Amino acid sequence: MTIAVSFFRGYHSKFTLHVNFSKADVEKYANRDRNFVYPRIDNLLDIAFEWSLYVTLFSVLLSLLRTGNLPSKARDFDLQDLIFESKFYGIKKLLVSSMSNPSQFEAKITSFDWSLRKKKTILTQFTAVDSMLAFWPSVVAAGATDFSWLQILDLENGIVKETLNWENVTKSSSTVQAIGSSPELLFVSFESGRRNSNSILVYDLHSLSMMTEVGHNEIFGADIDSALPATKLNWLSGYNLLMASGSHSGPTGVLGNIKFWDIRSGCVAWELKEDTDCFSDITVSDNLSSVLKVGVNSGEVFLADLRKFDEEKPWVRLGDDSKVARGKKEGYGCKIESHGSQNSEDGLGDRVFRKNLMGKAKDLGGSRITNMAFGGNKMFVTRKDQQNVEVS
Numbered sequence: 551m552t553i554a555v556s557f558f559r560g561y562h563s564k565f566t567l568h569v570n571f572s573k574a575d576v577e578k579y580a581n582r583d584r585n586f587v588y589p590r591i592d593n594l595l596d597i598a599f600e601w602s603l604y605v606t607l608f609s610v611l612l613s614l615l616r617t618g619n620l621p622s623k624a625r626d627f628d629l630q631d632l633i634f635e636s637k638f639y640g641i642k643k644l645l646v647s648s649m650s651n652p653s654q655f656e657a658k659i660t661s662f663d664w665s666l667r668k669k670k671t672i673l674t675q676f677t678a679v680d681s682m683l684a685f686w687p688s689v690v691a692a693g694a695t696d697f698s699w700l701q702i703l704d705l706e707n708g709i710v711k712e713t714l715n716w717e718n719v720t721k722s723s724s725t726v727q728a729i730g731s732s733p734e735l736l737f738v739s740f741e742s743g744r745r746n747s748n749s750i751l752v753y754d755l756h757s758l759s760m761m762t763e764v765g766h767n768e769i770f771g772a773d774i775d776s777a778l779p780a781t782k783l784n785w786l787s788g789y790n791l792l793m794a795s796g797s798h799s800g801p802t803g804v805l806g807n808i809k810f811w812d813i814r815s816g817c818v819a820w821e822l823k824e825d826t827d828c829f830s831d832i833t834v835s836d837n838l839s840s841v842l843k844v845g846v847n848s849g850e851v852f853l854a855d856l857r858k859f860d861e862e863k864p865w866v867r868l869g870d871d872s873k874v875a876r877g878k879k880e881g882y883g884c885k886i887e888s889h890g891s892q893n894s895e896d897g898l899g900d901r902v903f904r905k906n907l908m909g910k911a912k913d914l915g916g917s918r919i920t921n922m923a924f925g926g927n928k929m930f931v932t933r934k935d936q937q938n939v940e941v942s
Contacts, residue, residue, distance in 0.1 A: 611635060619677075620648050621696055659692065661705045664926075666941060672708045674701070683729040685736065685755060693726025693738070700726050700738050702758065712758050716740035718747050719768065730783030730792065731755060735813065737792060739780040745769075748779035750794060752813055764811050765794060778807055784834045786810070789856065791819055793841070795832050804828040804846050804879075810859075820859050827852075830881040835888040842886055849880035889924040 606623065610632070613621045624632065636645040657679045660671045676694040684690045688706040693699070702712035716724040716738075723743035730737040736753040749766040753759065767777030780794035792813055797806030806824035811817075829843035841854045843865070854864040917933035924930070931940040 607631065607635060611639060611641065614644060614648060615641060618644065618648060620645075625675075659690065659703065659705065661688070661690075670705055670708070672703055672705055674703070681726050681729045683731060685731050691729050691736065691738075693729060695725050695727060695741075698723040698725060698743070700729070700740075714738065714751075714753065714758065714760075716749055716751055718742040718749070720744055720747065727779045727781050727796075728783045728794075730785055732785040732787065732792075735761065735785075737783045737785070739765075739783055739794065739796075741779040748777065750780055750783070750792075750811070762813065762816060764792075764813065764816050765809065778805075780809075782832060786834050786836060786856075788836045788839065789819075790814075793834050795829065797824065797828055797846075808832065808841070822854075822859065822864070830879075830884045831886045833886050833888045837890055838888070842888060844881045844884040844886050846879055846881045849884060851886065883918055883920075885919055885922050887922045887924065889929070 607627055610621060610624045610627065613619075614636075620632075632645060633642065636642040657674050657676045658671050659674060659679065659682070660669050662669045674692060676692070676697050678694060678696075679692050680695045681693045682690055688704065689711065690703050690705060692701050692703055698715065700714040701710050702714070703709070704711040718724055718740070720742055724740045725743065726738060727741050727748070728737075728739040732755075734755055736755045736758070738751050738753070739748065740751060741748040746769045747767060750764050752761045752764065754761055765780065767779075769777045778796040778798050781796045782794075784793040784795075785791075786793055789810070790812070791810040793808065793810055795806065795808045797804055803825070806828040808820075808822045808824065808829075809818050810820040812819050827845035827847045830846040830849075832841065832843040834841050838853075839856050841856065841859070843852050843854075844850070845852060851868045852865040853868055854866070858864055917936055919931055920934050921932045922929065929942045931942070932938075933940070
């Protein structure tokens with residue numbers, strides 16, 4: 551017999567389940583002897599629901615095998631369930647190792663005052679916070695690439711003030727890929743849990759009500775490069791445009807695209823596709839009226855003047871022109887951020903860019919920088935495998 555059930559589970563997840571059972575399968579499943587207790591199944595709806603939970607549990611174990619870490623949805627299951635199944639499939643040691651990893655614990659967000667002394671900490675539901683943006687003195691937006699929803703956190707009171715979500719066509723989870731803001735708007739790049747659709751939602755920064763949607767993409771077949779999710783959002787106030795950029799590593803190398811959205815019309819003002827020395831990271835500077843990137847192959851910094859962005863080759867290398875891209879991804883993992891115009895002098899043609907070493911000479915060759923941010927007159931840096939934040 552075939553069971554077809556359509557129902558809601560959780561806050562936003564609606565799905566239809568089709569399962570083929572023989573009578574013997576139903577009786578065996580409903581009365582099976584396990585080391586942990588399942589409620590006796592008395593109707594077909596319970597059978598379908600329990601079966602869907604088992605499929606989800608199996609996907610958790612597959613993710614554990616593939617990455618060595620438990621995904622966020624593992625919290626939906628009782629620990630004894632996970633232990634029983636890991637024993638059955640012979641991966642208990644991997645489960646124990648994952649759960650002993652500090653990175654598997656809930657991520658914390660700690661805020662400091664201007665003196666960097668007084669602090670407050672809030673515990674999140676994320677195993678790691680991949681995107682975070684402070685848009686009020688004690689309010690931040692936080693999201694993760696493996697956990698649904700964007701959370702607006704009130705750091706002063708230690709509570710989740712609001713939860714924002716994108717209702718994608720497949721009704722699957724929606725993870726956060728990037729967050730950005732303008733003085734009046736909040737921008738969030740969402741990707742469906744199935745990774746076959748993505749969109750950028752625009753919210754009013756004060757009321758958090760959704761204003762519009764731009765950059766909606768649906769991926770059909772193998773045409774992945776046509777619908778890359780935006781992994782970085784930068785507001786360019788001088789032009790009233792939102793820069794959305796994203797890249798993808800495939801068999802032909804790293805491909806990416808850069809789009810400048812006019813939020814009022816919902817149209818793309820400029821677009822640039824990256825296939826030669828695509829950006830490892832990218833940023834925009836209002837003061838310089840330019841876009842800057844780090845080439846993933848060369849590791850060099852490039853600048854594109856927005857006034858000449860529609861030219862065939864807008865990028866100009868900053869530094870040694872004799873270096874060539876060797877295709878070894880020397881820029882992989884490199885980060886770039888802009889702040890004011892401290893690194894330049896006036897006039898594009900006459901600009902002189904200087905390279906300064908931040909920190910101590912002994913730090914050269916040390917842990918890779920994973921994030922950089924600016925606030926006031928200070929720069930904040932985090933490094934791989936280190937729990938502290940450096941302030942310069």
